[in-house]
Amino acid sequence: MAVELIKERKAVAMTGNQAIAEAMRQINYDVAAAYPISPQTELMGFFAEYLANGLVDTEFITVESEHSAMSAVIGAAAAGARAMTATAAQGLLYMYENLPIASNWRLPITMVLVNRALSAPLNIHCDHGDAMTARDSGWIQLFTENSQEAYHSLIMAVKIAESALLPAIVNMEGYIVSHTIGNVNLLTDAEVREFIGESDWRKNVPHPLLDTDNPVTYGATALPDYYTELKYPQHLATFEAKEHVKRVLEEFNRLAGTNYQVIEPYKLDDADFAIVVMGSTAGVARTAADQLREKGIKAGVLKIRLFRPFPYEEIAEALKHIKAVAVLDRHDSMNGLASPLYQDIASALYHLPERPMLHDFIYGLGGREVTVEDMLKAFNRLINIYTGRETRDRFTEYLQVRE
């Protein structure tokens, strides 16, 4: 039995990695499998300490690669275990071929992705390049702004994954959140364990491999005559997952006194101009919006918490009255069109009778610092394009590149 350590709620100064390790301890996963990669290494190190001190019951498999980590948690989850892994950047890419398998098999695995820029050039700092490669893998994805949200999100993700029967990624920005100390309000161990419910291998998945009285096969072939029929339920489940996420966020808000929504509008109701953003930049963008409002410019911010499934209806509703919107993408898809968040926002708005003007800024690559000035620059450029004071060659631009 896992030890009960935190019996009263308390606020602790913690880095994101410490907060996630704390959540992992409280969740007391049946199985964790991971391979070290910066900035995730430290996180699994903190967890290994809890394990070595006998505070958790988790079977921690120190695998030989990320490919094996994902394979191990797929096997564990199919057996009926509550399983997790954590990785970053190239580590996720090495897992990649297994990601769509976990989602099609409907395995409620949770993954902490400590966002790091993709090579090349080699860089260990934050951008969303890794998360973006997984955007079409069938995994639920939550983005977080700080260690508090990362801690809460992993607890919520367990419940979301198990009720939607889909694997879920919690994105936590490398270094900016993972290695930066912030104030984290911890729930008690009992509260977390009651919220997620006890792990029961008979119930975590509909057909656990451990149920040897009812043997099943995972991973059978489906040829052209059946492949479509085995994709369609997953297609529906991905749409339905949004309602599971909303319900779990509401339950969590009741427990923790938070106000988490799938998207978080900031001063958008009367706004003329807005920035759409994910992750820690949301805070900087809100400060910029406040400064503009002091000058009489009605600026607002939309933070996306739930990235997959994409809450397009809520986003269209939140942005439909805005004059011009700048989408901030912490990744360049190198596709000759625009970055992923921009494309998603454009799709979400397309069916509106009247839609805002859109512009895409690629920013914060490889851990480039993001300042309030950067956000003001984005707002100014957006407003100048909208009012015709400036022109644009393309609707996607780098915000911070040196000439």
Add this chain to the structure above:
Amino acid sequence: MKLKGWKELPIGGIVIEPGNSREVETGTWRIARPVVDPQKCTDCLICWVFCPDDSIPSNGKVRFETELYHCKGCGICAVECPYKAIEMVQEADVIMEELKLTSK
């Protein structure tokens, strides 16, 4: 075989009835079928051992007729038969033969 709709399939494409590959009609893949000459066949059952599709039924003594629902027409039995008792006949020829019979 009637194909199932998506609602009839278990979540995650999991196979919950063991051995249901029997239901798959691999016989449609065949372009040639094994035809046994009863004069030459000694019931040695070498073909029964080699057939990768379990398409040659037997009671352990006698080679029964090839089960064409699953026989893929790979021709292994014809190659392995020590008595050259099996001839692979093109399915197209079988069809032409049947057409001739019906048009008579």
